[in-house]
Amino acid sequence: MKKVLGRHEKHGAPDVSTSVLDAATTSAAGAAGAAIVVDHLRVVRGTRVVLPDMNLQIPAGQVVGLLGPSGGGKSTLMRAIVGVQVVESGTVTVLGEPAGSPALRRRVGYLTQAPSVYADLSVRANVAYFGRVVGVGADAVDRAIADVDLTDHADALVGNLSGGQWSRGNLACTLVGQPEVLVLDEPTVGLDPVLRRDLWEIFRRLAREGRTVLVSSHVMDEATRCDRLLLLRGGQILSDSTLPDLLARTGASDAEGAFLALIGQAAARDAASGVSGSDGQEGAA
Secondary structure (H helix, E strand, O other): OOEEOOOOOOOOOOOHHHOOOOHHHOOHHHHHOEEEEEEEEEEEEOOEEEEEEEEEEEEOOOEEEEEOOOOOOHHHHHHHHHOOOEEOEEEEEEOOEEOOOHHHOOOEEEEOOOOOOOOOOEHHHHHHHHHHHHOOOHHHHHHHHHHOOOHHHOOOEHHHOOHHHHHHHHHHHHHOOOOOEEEEEOOOOOOOHHHHHHHHHHHHHHHHOOOEEEEEEOOHHHHHHOOEEEEEEOOEEEEEEOHHHHHHHHOOOOHHHHHHHHHHHHHHHHHHHOOOOOOOOOOOO
16 A cells, blocks of 8 residues: 655655665664665556665765666655655655654755745745744744845845846745755756855755755766765665765766766666666656
């Protein structure tokens, strides 16, 4: 029987082939220090198995990059972590609570690929609206706006802002409850290198404050900005490591080369076992 994890109101030089995680071998001590624990998560959409058997732990206070091609399961995994994804089996625990629990409403911030802000409202009005949703006041609104360096534009209409300022306004709405865990689904997509750099500086600052930041992307050069990398393909984790470790294991000179090496090895294993390696499409997931 399918289920949704938790309850949530909707608003809008080891062998690389062994890198897929097995939660059964994970120590209890590691789980105790993790902000997010995914245990044998299985998600099926129609006839397609999106996540066949996902196991991972994400430590607190780090920027973790969730990288991989479109259709690889990144958005589906993020939806499961925030508790809005229907799952077939398995569990997701966030900050010691089941994903989507009411207790996590202010402790977890979720930024989707779709814009959250209204163009005909000011930055302050947008952030204040989301502040009311999570039960915080004007001081928290001002702090969230300051966190993304938009104080000088707080009373400007979002529709009059630049693309980078618009993206930071979206992020401010996610930050207004001062969440301990941030789940950000491709927040830099479509932005130029300077704007991407500015957002990543914010993510790094949030991690230094002790928050856990999970950022998805299909841009491989963003791997250099992460403390840790999760590389996904076809709903499976090809690697869970730091960038230096990933490069050492694959012999590649950069993250893209390492990922292509892992893809090649996974495709060869799929072909040998007669399993299709097609990633398909996540659609709106």
